[in-house]
Amino acid sequence: MLRTLGRSLLAVSHTDTIFALSSAPGKAGLAVIRVSGPRASEVLTRIAPGIKDRITGSYLPNPRQAVFRRIWHPSSGDFLDRGLVLWFPGPASFTGEDVVELHIHGGTAVIRGVLDALGCVDAGFRMAERGEFSRRAFENNKLDLTSVEGIADLLNAETEAQRKQALRQAEGGLKQLYESWRTQMLKSMAPLEALIDFGEEDGIEEKVIDRVVIIIRSLRASIYKHTDDNRRGEILRDGINVTILGPPNAGKSSFLNRMAQRQAAIVSPIPGTTRDVVEVALNVAGYPVIMSDTAGLRDSQDVIEMEGVKRALRRIDSADIKICLLSLPDLLSERSTPLIHMTRDIIDPDTLLILNKCDTIPGSPAVINNSALIRRIFAMSTPMHIWTLSCETGEGFDKFMNEFVEILSDKFDPAAASVSSGSVITQARHREHLKDCLMALDTFLDDPYSDVVLAAEELRQAAGALGRITGQVDVEEILELVFREFCIGK
Template identity: 45%
Template sequence: MWRRLGTLVSRPAQNTRLCTSLPKHCSGRPISGGRATIFALSSGQGKCGVAVIRTSGPASGPALLGLTTLRTLPQPRVATLRLLQDPGSSELLDRGLILWFPGPHSFTGEDCAEFHVHGGPAVVSAVLGALGSIPGLRPAEAGEFTKRAFQNGKLSLTEVEGLGDLIHAETEAQRRQALRQLQGELGQLCHGWGDTLTTALAHLEAYIDFSEDDNIEEGVLEWVDRTVQELRGALLAHLQDARRGQRLRSGAHVVIAGPANAGKSSLINLLSRRPVAIVSPEPGTTRDVVESAVDIGGFPALLSDTAGIRDSQDLVEQEGVRRAHDRCGDPAVGPPLLTRARHRHHLQSCCEALGRYEQSKVRDLALAAEELRAARRHLGHLTGQAGADEILEVIFRDFCIGK
């Protein structure tokens, strides 16, 4: 028997540098050393009953103590009602709930604190100002809490995207799809494919290195070929999903087209439950494309009411008819059970690399092994195990401040 070779793909490792500059009340657990502690309002803007302000980083513990009269940190993950005060002037700010989440058992993997205060703008502003006066704290950037959770291995990149989709979900179907992705279903599928590629590559490298030593079992190369073919077939089948995942995420575009005065505007008003289009017995009332976003049985759709398709001497109506012909194009063309074009790109690139493996193995097994490594890298890019910085910035940029 021979020992399997190859480098395993692993999720981002947690930084294990210890916080040595904090007081004794610091948790002392593994955190990302050298980072500033961030804070932000995590609930919505404007007047509300309760506002949630959160912090993440090594100074979260001191910040929690600084805004309360506590001398020791409260029991983790237990809500406690306390008076909040300005750490500099001792001025009373509010009375609210505090929560302590020592790392690594927190959303970001770092020490975190939450302040549940009354949602008036003045209260929120005062608490945020008090946090900003504490050394080592700064306001969070958009998506920075989630970014730290990713960097500390608490979320994979596909789970991050699922979280973003869940925050922006407007229909029941979007919520269900986003929650499945947040729970890691797509990431687990990709990890399984990556493990298969890792095993196949290990077998191939062992065959290249030790085939002349009679230490390799018979049929190893045939097993690698069969595994690669089966994996490529599975990826191609997954790509042939009619882009359902991304259609659900972004919404189906439905064009209402037909002869003039056929009731198109009445239909879009009925489906929209409001008068979005002018209805008149006179033909040619609609001269431009009128759009309305609707929720149909939990599925998002963008309805487009168009001009009636007929011959007309009216130049304005002629332009409306031309635009109606443009909303009736090929439904297969457009934004891509993969929820983003990025997913489709990396899976397609992985398939192409596996196809090149078939061509390379007849010339040079070392080149064939390189194609398997390329295929594995694309899967790593998909899950964030080997992601480019610019792609990460685009993803986290779409998150709101405080998430």
């Protein structure tokens, strides 16, 4: 079904001229309507006509220069609006086809009238499908699949870190990396293919394969290092899941409210107030953070509260970062034993530990620096990061935030990626194809000498896996999955 749908869209894309609103829908000062296709120039003669150029005899404006024109309905002759018109003759355009852009007033009636006018030009004009402009750009070799996905991520980016990562990919960062690897594989296949066709002399075959093995081992190491990234690109793209955990009345909801700078969760002195997971999407110094407040961890006879604890434990297991909040007064009292028992199995060296309510304990930093106390509380699982603060007064909160941002940068900043370009894996499908590539390379390296034909085939499979990421091979089903995520007009 997907393959059939892909062929039908591919077929009409070469004959139809498509149009759509490419700016955001709704009232605005300006709106941009894009037209692309073999008859796009008719828009400039029938809807937004100009004066005939005395030298060229053309009614078309100079390419890539904005001109001011009135816009008319081709059927009724009604005057619709006036605005700027730009002409991009193919192939020097976004889609690689002839493209016209109409920059008009952003009123709902104006946009509707101009779109209706475009539909009345001729039967060959139609509204664009979702992502069809980008798909035409891909089909005309203006973009590869990774760049297309980067554009989609750029449109959806909500934070500075997401924008930088998406822009790097849209500009071809991943394409350059993957194509360089694919080129090395294809070059390594060439001497093996020559051996298959012509290599009969003794000693030549082994020397040729030796050189190929050296190249493939180095290439395999680079690809593996690229995949060994703790999913930083995918996490940054989707949002960093941060889970707040701890016993009841430790101040988890107060901490969430202070992070969100609003009353996102109910705060109460009654233990067990939070029964479900409360999520808040935050922009922390440009990093997308989905912070979750969870039910207090304790044993209870309350069926609803225990369901909340189960949900909390599931959220803790899937968290990218865990923040454990403990009450400092409780730690230093006889109530510390059940608290320690409940949290010890959950806290690990990567957990961020916050000791709250330091405003109630004089000299609390000195208390926390007591290593004997830390060993007593957490046995062999001493957390790497510990802060004392007060969610009530804000004491120590700025210090935590500054260091929290550093942690986010170390773990998820693409600039700290395993490759020098800073290009990281952003899609699950990329990772799957890279795994297939590594499997083929491993099979090749297991025994490259016994059968040169099979060895060359493994390299071909590895190169094909990389080609499926960028769209260099037949990937019709993948195309439908990629382009259906776009909005109409892009």
